[in-house]
Amino acid sequence: MIHVTIFQNKYKECVGFQTEGHAEYADPGQDIVCAAASILVINTINAIENYGRCASWFGDEMGMILIIWIILQRCTAFLNTMILGLEQMVDDDNYAEYIDLTFEEV
Numbered sequence: 330m331i332h333v334t335i336f337q338n339k340y341k342e343c344v345g346f347q348t349e350g351h352a353e354y355a356d357p358g359q360d361i362v363c364a365a366a367s368i369l370v371i372n373t374i375n376a377i378e379n380y381g382r383c384a385s386w387f388g389d390e391m392g393m394i395l396i397i398w399i400i401l402q403r404c405t406a407f408l409n410t411m412i413l414g415l416e417q418m419v420d421d422d423n424y425a426e427y428i429d430l431t432f433e434e435v
Contacts, residue, residue: 331366331428333415335408336435343408344435346370352427362427365418373411377404 336345352362418424
């Protein structure tokens, strides 16, 4: 299962996120759930790195990505778009058992 944690401050503003795990929906290279989640996450990282400042750590063997950033106002749209896509995956009966999305105050 893919686990995504969105880190929020006390004002419910997103300050980072962490992903870990693999969907195991299908064989590697054929897993559409991993592909969908990966493109949402990686595109968000690329956009924030291009338009904001962030520190990231990737752990390929564990399938883990940890992102903490100093978020600029224009970057919130990128994160909100990623969250929207992940929420739609979680709400889809076909994929819900392969992805988990939680919010944590930090």
